[in-house]
Amino acid sequence: MITSNHVGGPPDNPMKILHLEDSALDHQLVCHALNKAGLGAEISRVDTLAQFCTAVNQTSFDVILADYRLPGFTALDAWSALSTLSVRPPFILLSGAIGESAAVSAIHLGISDYLHKDDLGKLARVIGRALEMNQTRAAKAKADLELAASEKRLTEFAGYLQSAIERERGAIAREIHDDIGGSLAAAKLDLAWVTRHGSDPTIQAHIQAATEMLQHALGASQRIMMNLRPSILDQGLFAAIQWLATSFEKRTGIQTSLRTNNEHLTPSKSIELTAYRTAQEALTNVSKYANCKRVAIEISDAEDVLTLEVTDDGKGISEHELKNPDAFGIRGLHERAKTVGGWLDVSTRQGVGTSIILSVPLSPASQPLPQEQF
Ligand SMILES: Nc1ncnc2c1ncn2[C@@H]1O[C@H](COP(=O)(O)OP(=O)(O)OP(=O)(O)O)[C@@H](O)[C@H]1O
Ligand SMILES: [Mg+2]
Numbered sequence: 001m002i003t004s005n006h007v008g009g010p011p012d013n014p015m016k017i018l019h020l021e022d023s024a025l026d027h028q029l030v031c032h033a034l035n036k037a038g039l040g041a042e043i044s045r046v047d048t049l050a051q052f053c054t055a056v057n058q059t060s061f062d063v064i065l066a067d068y069r070l071p072g073f074t075a076l077d078a079w080s081a082l083s084t085l086s087v088r089p090p091f092i093l094l095s096g097a098i099g100e101s102a103a104v105s106a107i108h109l110g111i112s113d114y115l116h117k118d119d120l121g122k123l124a125r126v127i128g129r130a131l132e133m134n135q136t137r138a139a140k141a142k143a144d145l146e147l148a149a150s151e152k153r154l155t156e157f158a159g160y161l162q163s164a165i166e167r168e169r170g171a172i173a174r175e176i177h178d179d180i181g182g183s184l185a186a187a188k189l190d191l192a193w194v195t196r197h198g199s200d201p202t203i204q205a206h207i208q209a210a211t212e213m214l215q216h217a218l219g220a221s222q223r224i225m226m227n228l229r230p231s232i233l234d235q236g237l238f239a240a241i242q243w244l245a246t247s248f249e250k251r252t253g254i255q256t257s258l259r260t261n262n263e264h265l266t267p268s269k270s271i272e273l274t275a276y277r278t279a280q281e282a283l284t285n286v287s288k289y290a291n292c293k294r295v296a297i298e299i300s301d302a303e304d305v306l307t308l309e310v311t312d313d314g315k316g317i318s319e320h321e322l323k324n325p326d327a328f329g330i331r332g333l334h335e336r337a338k339t340v341g342g343w344l345d346v347s348t349r350q351g352v353g354t355s356i357i358l359s360v361p362l363s364p365a366s367q368p369l370p371q372e373q374f
Helices: 024-036 049-058 076-082 102-106 117-197 201-228 233-235 237-254 269-290 329-339
Strands: 001-007 015-020 039-045 063-066 093-096 113-116 255-261 294-300 305-314 344-349 353-361
Touching: 015 024, 015 049, 015 255, 024 039, 024 117, 039 049, 063 076, 063 117, 076 093, 093 117, 102 113, 113 117, 117 201, 201 233, 233 237, 233 269, 237 255, 237 269, 237 294, 237 305, 237 329, 269 294, 269 305, 269 329, 269 353, 329 344, 329 353
Parallel strands: 015 039, 015 063, 063 093, 093 113, 255 294
Antiparallel strands: 001 039, 294 305, 305 353, 344 353
């Protein structure tokens, strides 16, 4: 049997309370207590589990009050029956029949509160507190969802930006190759022709100087192209990192070592490019800030995770430097790692050195959808 009463307060928009109680007298006492507290409520009573399930599926209650022990079931069975609801209302045990420890374990299950039947004077306050807690929990769950969605959007956007940048870099590299590189090479051939067909020593000296300038410009455009679109990656990730390490050592004089467990790593193109750009940025940072003597690069694919580690023995990075709002290198690497399903760790100690570690799971299940990077 379901019975309903209106208690206390103004009749418009009353709070909807479901009371699971087999004693009509105890129900009356509850109605009386709420009436006395001036709480405007529409309170319905049920006394079987079937009625309880029907009531919660038909009506959206603001609060559920439940006696603990009822004929053939307990309030915990009623609580489990609520698990099908998307949002559970506050559920308050209102009982005299259980001990403190049972009440505590019920609250561990997620039941909002417990009140002894002898304390009905506190009922309105307990309901108010349970409602507040429920609202806070719901607001937090909503905020957590929004935060997760916003982080997902940010990662997707970072991925989109990275591929747009790489596409743009590829296009610029091709233009340098076709227009500037082609013209410089043609000019060099013409100068060689003039050298062969002239004999004036002054002119020959100028041609020699111009040829050297052209050679310098060709070298520079090749270097720029390599930075823009690392064609060396076509020879595999290990070869590309080896090329980076060798040219870094030549340019900076910093002793650079490279180790791997597998010289024939074949991750996807987007992982290759992420690892390459990570090594490139880490080495650029080393040359700009570390003030170190040695750099060690290690790349491995052990346990199906690609790991790239660039370690220097320099001055280390302070908290303050890492949080510098104008610095985007390391922050960009974090975002870039996420776009291929990986993550970046920065381990650093002042005066001891810095390690930049990229980890990317290689099994297809842990990979996000592939992105065309260039
Ligand atoms: N290997 C390192 N050793 C010492 N300090 C470092 C090292 N790498 C980075 N830092 C410090 O951490 C800061 C952040 O580095 P990050 O690469 O994010 O930015 P940046 O190099 O300053 O600028 P950007 O990379 O955007 O051009 C640097 O400004 C520098 O102070
Ligand atoms: Mg940097």
